[in-house]
Amino acid sequence: MSEILIKVENVNKIYERGGETLTVLDGLNLDVPKQDFLALMGPSGSGKSTLLNLMGGLDTPTSGSIGINGVQLDQMNSKQLSSWRSSNVGFIFQFYNLLPVLTADKNVELPLLLTNLSKSQRKDHVLTAMKAVGIDDRSDHKPNELSGGQQQRVAIARALVSDPDILVCDEPTGDLDRNTATEILELLKILNEDHGKTIIMVTHDPVAAESAKRILHLDKGKLTD
């Protein structure tokens, strides 16, 4: 069995809203090995996005621990989490979330602005990432000049450009037609199999989930299989 990259132990996530306590994750345990491609499925409100956010370092658990590559995310403050995210996780969203006024290459470059890389080094990295997802011929196009599939490729290039170990995908094909969705899923598979990226993907789409190596179902804050 491959080495464990992400270890989620007895994690609870509880929200207090309007005087009510809402338990979103309830004593959840999960191991994600390196180079896994994991699909998280479940009904709305089951806690899959919350779990994704916790593993991506966007949020912290109410209790329990999340360890990634020996780093305890639950012990980190906001500043440390930001810094950790910038070099360890790439995020891919359902609606791409590209900055509309920046061209594709400038969008891809955004994570690199936080590094000490020179302008030419950044340019090289951007080109490599864009070539990897097959969108390098659209580098000077703005998001509104690109199709949904092309925008998602730019978003994937942005997620890849810092060469993170983990890609966190929240419904990456939710806004795409079937053919484009298939292309994106193929791309994710290549990134997983050929580039060694560990991918955690939340999806409602069973077809999309079939692209993953493993499918886990959540319901009411617990894993059901």
Place this chain on the structure above:
Amino acid sequence: MYWTLIKAGVLRKKARSILTVLSVSIAFLLFGLLQAASPIFSGQMEALQADMVITMNRYNMLGKLPYSHVEFIKEIEEVEDVLYMDYITSVSQETMFDGVTIAMGGNLEIYERFKISEEYLKAFRGLKIGTLVGESLAVDKNITIGDRVFVKSLSMNADGTNDWEFEVVGLYNASPKADELGMIVNYDYFDDSRTSDKGTVGMIIAKASEAELAEDISRTIDAEFKNSSWATRSGPESQIAVDMMAEFGDIELIINAILSAVFFTILLVAGNTISQSVRERTTDLAVLKTLGYQDLQIFNMVLLEATFLIFLGVSLGLGLSLLSLPAIDAASGGMMEGLVYLTWNKIFLAIGIGITVSFVSSIMPAYKALNLKVVDALRSG
């Protein structure tokens, strides 16, 4: 890093950014022009002499003083010499002069703002009806030496008419140029010939032996005539200029009130713009935070973006006002020379106001961006 993000923020709604910059620039154009004109109202005109003591009627700017006041002031130890004058109020529609005719007596040379060549001065003193015409007026009205000029005045002449005739014997220059829009006639001739207000003067100008003594001389004069029916108001030229403007109201206060209202409005406009811009970009900011941008970097980004927009406006506004000053001077035919100018202090003041407006208008949106919760923002976005 910040430049890419600032550019992205500013260009997101180009029209809104342009309108914000324009509104700020108009405010600072107004600031620049009003501050440039403020020396007129604050007695800081470059040409004003600190060693000149002006004495005039205490209760009426255009009121008279008896000639005996001139004799008294001449005798003050610290006074070097004296010049006195009265105005010949003309009925401008019926005379060829739109300018002011001043009857001057005493030592004309002490008043350095008026430059008169020795030759012209000699000719002026040698002819009772002689007049010295301001060069700008002479050019404007095509007057040359030897011409006869007529003034229809409110002052009646000894012949029972209101007509006064003078012969041009020379020209004078003045600083500011606006003072060249007039002519100087002999006080003695005017006083001898008029039928009313004989033996009175409108203003007495004394040259102090040292500029530092101007205040003391003023106090001595005013104390002497304090309880007389010809009470005086004396002061260094710059102070009197301020007092004269104060007759119309506290112009500086009015200017400052206008500018305060303008900048308060700009503050609200800029604050609203920045707030709206940040609100619209909640998802973008959350994405940046997701990518690893820290809260403080996002906070700085919003502040810098506001500063960039405001300072574009400041630069544009001040630049336009600086460019327009020579144009105003040229349009006035040089009349505004030495009257309208912007000092470095005023420019630094504008920069200070710009920094304040930038900070105050963006601090709340920046604070909201700082505290933006990524998870909540992405969910709601």
